[in-house]
Amino acid sequence: DTAVSQTPKYLVTQMGNDKSIKCEQNLGHDTMYWYKQDSKKFLKIMFSYNNKELIINETVPNRFSPKSPDKAHLNLHINSLELGDSAVYFCASSPGTGSYNEQFFGPGTRLTVL
């Protein structure tokens, strides 16, 4: 009965490939997020969706495209992977948008680009 789940947990791939990371939450939350955590452990927001509508879209390369088929799912597709994309990607969800709502994080997906 995992609250926020991500697949895969580990992803090792070559430069130039296209890959997707999936996220699902069973908490009935309206808002979902994608974060990137680099090797220095800095946690940076990439996107947030509220009821399938894009709310936050930070300046990330347009090789990154989020897709929310329904409010329980927020997937992240990455085209033409680069070495600098190597990081841990966290999905999170909250009852509503950021303010006054705690976020529940998934276990993370460690992406390694060779």
Place this chain on the structure above:
Amino acid sequence: GQQVMQIPQYQHVQEGEDFTTYCNSSTTLSNIQWYKQRPGGHPVFLIQLVKSGEVKKQKRLTFQFGEAKKNSSLHITATQTTDVGTYFCCLCGDDKIIFGKGTRLHILP
């Protein structure tokens, strides 16, 4: 743009000593959240502060929100090995989310 500065970046303490991490913003905050991430784990919500001058306690953890709502602190009394991890503050707004760079706490036995 709005910035959130968190210090120190690292802290080594002997088990049983106290620990404090500070978060400062360039602008007034509507609220601030604190998260803890254990090594190899994911961030876990600790608390949210909303009111000016607010102080909240969770066992050995004390959270404060400054009177001007521009700074916050997390203080741990008598650290234990279970306190190891990285503590993040977050300006978690509706259309803007900024996490501090975190304070990594190491406990020396």
